[in-house]
Amino acid sequence: MRKVYLDNNATTRMREEALEAMLPYYKEIYGNASSVHEFGRTARIAIDGARKKVADLLGTSSVEEVFFTSGGTEADNFAIKGVAHALKAKGDHIITSAIEHHAVLNTCKFLEKEGYKVTYVKVGKDALVDLDELKKAITPKTILITIMYANNEVGTIEPIEEIGKIAKEKGVYFHTDAVQAVAKLPFEARNLNVDLLSMSGHKIYGPKGIGALYIRKGTKITQLFHGGHHEMGKRAGTENVAGIVGLGKAAELARKELGEENRKLKELRDYLYKGIVSKIQDVRLNGHPEKRLPNTLNVGFKYLEGESIVLNLDMEGIAVSTGSACTSGSLEPSHVLTAMGVDPAETQGSIRFSLGRDNTKEDMDYVLGVLGPIIKRLREMSPLYDGRKQT
Amino acid sequence: MEGQYSEKVMEHFKNPRNVGEIPDASGVGNVGNPVCGDIMRLYIKVDDKEVITDAKFKTFGCGAAIATSSMVTELIKGKTIQEALKVSNHAVAEALGGLPKIKMHCSVLAEQALRGAIDDYMAKKKAQGPNSKG
Numbered sequence: 001m002r003k004v005y006l007d008n009n010a011t012t013r014m015r016e017e018a019l020e021a022m023l024p025y026y027k028e029i030y031g032n033a034s035s036v037h038e039f040g041r042t043a044r045i046a047i048d049g050a051r052k053k054v055a056d057l058l059g060t061s062s063v064e065e066v067f068f069t070s071g072g073t074e075a076d077n078f079a080i081k082g083v084a085h086a087l088k089a090k091g092d093h094i095i096t097s098a099i100e101h102h103a104v105l106n107t108c109k110f111l112e113k114e115g116y117k118v119t120y121v122k123v124g125k126d127a128l129v130d131l132d133e134l135k136k137a138i139t140p141k142t143i144l145i146t147i148m149y150a151n152n153e154v155g156t157i158e159p160i161e162e163i164g165k166i167a168k169e170k171g172v173y174f175h176t177d178a179v180q181a182v183a184k185l186p187f188e189a190r191n192l193n194v195d196l197l198s199m200s201g202h203k204i205y206g207p208k209g210i211g212a213l214y215i216r217k218g219t220k221i222t223q224l225f226h227g228g229h230h231e232m233g234k235r236a237g238t239e240n241v242a243g244i245v246g247l248g249k250a251a252e253l254a255r256k257e258l259g260e261e262n263r264k265l266k267e268l269r270d271y272l273y274k275g276i277v278s279k280i281q282d283v284r285l286n287g288h289p290e291k292r293l294p295n296t297l298n299v300g301f302k303y304l305e306g307e308s309i310v311l312n313l314d315m316e317g318i319a320v321s322t323g324s325a326c327t328s329g330s331l332e333p334s335h336v337l338t339a340m341g342v343d344p345a346e347t348q349g350s351i352r353f354s355l356g357r358d359n360t361k362e363d364m365d366y367v368l369g370v371l372g373p374i375i376k377r378l379r380e381m382s383p384l385y386d387g388r389k390q391t
Numbered sequence: 392m393e394g395q396y397s398e399k400v401m402e403h404f405k406n407p408r409n410v411g412e413i414p415d416a417s418g419v420g421n422v423g424n425p426v427c428g429d430i431m432r433l434y435i436k437v438d439d440k441e442v443i444t445d446a447k448f449k450t451f452g453c454g455a456a457i458a459t460s461s462m463v464t465e466l467i468k469g470k471t472i473q474e475a476l477k478v479s480n481h482a483v484a485e486a487l488g489g490l491p492k493i494k495m496h497c498s499v500l501a502e503q504a505l506r507g508a509i510d511d512y513m514a515k516k517k518a519q520g521p522n523s524k525g
């Protein structure tokens with residue numbers, strides 16, 4: 001059976017080049033990068049090289065602004081808890097949005113239990129953060145604004161430059177969770193007025209369990225892990241050398257291919273959407289029509305529930321998801337769609353197609369071929385579809 | 392989580408039995424709402440010996456909701472009303488080889504839909520009672 005993987009916002013298939021680059025560091029080059037002998041020095045050189053590549057991808061000329069972590073979740077935790085704890089004497093207020101990934105939302109919830117105050121700024125129906133509300137939320141006690149660069153469920157791209165300006169004017173630190181934006185959108189951290197930016201390896205065709213946090217020089221931050229002097233004293237723990245090397249390789253290639261790759265993905269994605277609209281009635285596009293990640297398509301199929309669609313597509317070899325991977329399987333509708341004001345009945349039937357570099361036009365045709373009959377069959381089974389069979 | 396469905400659940404999900412409506416149903420049960428993610432509508436046809444001769448359903452919901460709807464219609468066909476009243480949510484789940492914990496509420500919905508259909512049948516019968524005697 002044909003396999004079509006359209007869940008690249010959940011994770012990507014690691015590219016061969018990254019794996020090839022990593023293998024020696026699981027075999028002959030096994031030194032601890034902190035050791036002075038040659039075994040250690042070789043590992044150190046590899047880490048330094050990877051740090052440069054990640055710095056280039058993120059758009060900073062300073063390698064001292066890139067800190068490796070175990071992934072996007074740790075980078076988010078590090079940024080938010082780190083700033084909150086470092087600036088405790090200055091203030092206790094954090095501003096975020098209602099549509100953040102749980103790595104940010106639950107970190108904020110945790111800080112609320114510690115006594116911090118958090119404002120969850122609303123979003124519009126296209127998932128764009130309400131900038132007026134954001135401005136109004138800032139108080140003298142505000143120490144951090146954390147707003148995602150692009151949303152993982154619907155793909156909407158937030159006005160990061162504008163938020164950066166607002167934050168800078170008010171002298172408030174700005175963190176952005178750029179896990180979904182890195183390698184999909186061209187940006188330079190140095191031009192954004194961001195102080196902290198999170199990224200993850202497995203979303204950019206690199207390995208799982210590795211990521212990075214960009215920390216602008218001079219930013220006050222308390223470390224999450226205490227121990228040795230790794231990562232310039234900010235993140236203790238023997239480095240995951242192979243993971244870092246794989247991340248470096250993925251970053252290097254992503255930077256090279258970004259423009260071309262995104263043109264291709266956007267074209268395929270729009271082809272898929274046009275096909276869906278022409279074959280299936282009563283569908284809606286979730287997310288901003290233009291300001292959206294080039295690979296992401298979130299479609300609501302009216303009268304249906306998402307899991308039944310996901311399972312049916314799975315039986316045809318097609319991998320998609322409802323909302324984010326960690327919330328599907330829970331009984332709550334997507335917090336992102338709910339925040340966007342999507343009718344509760346319609347949040348249930350929303351499916352995310354997230355394309356990746358392996359996808360082809362044939363894949364889209366295959367999906368379009370099986371999707372119509374699945375939706376038709378499920379709708380015929382749906383009591384909500386009653387009386388709407390005219391067409 | 393997803394992917395923990397038994398083979399039997401998947402089999403009923405792929406090939407649900409008794410999908411549809413019964414236009415002249417003896418009773419109809421409606422449960423659930425779209426906010427919580429599941430809606431079931433269960434139709435039964437009952438003969439004058441109180442035997443359920445046919446059952447059909449329409450369901451908006453996840454894999455488990457569809458499978459439990461399918462199973463409950465299978466379990467009650469040929470049973471009398473009295474026997475059908477004894478079909479519990481556990482019996483439905485068991486017949487499906489079990490359900491993931493977070494999906495057990497689907498079997499509860501199936502039981503409620505069945506009760507609803509039977510109540511509806513009883514109410515209609517009561518309303519018609521004098522006519523049929525007279």
Ligand SMILES: Cc1ncc(COP(=O)(O)O)c(C=O)c1O
Nearest residue numbers: 071072073101103152179180200
């Ligand atoms: C927007 C966003 N932030 C954070 C994460 C977490 O990253 P990781 O899986 O590397 O911990 C993800 C991925 O699930 C994401 O999409």
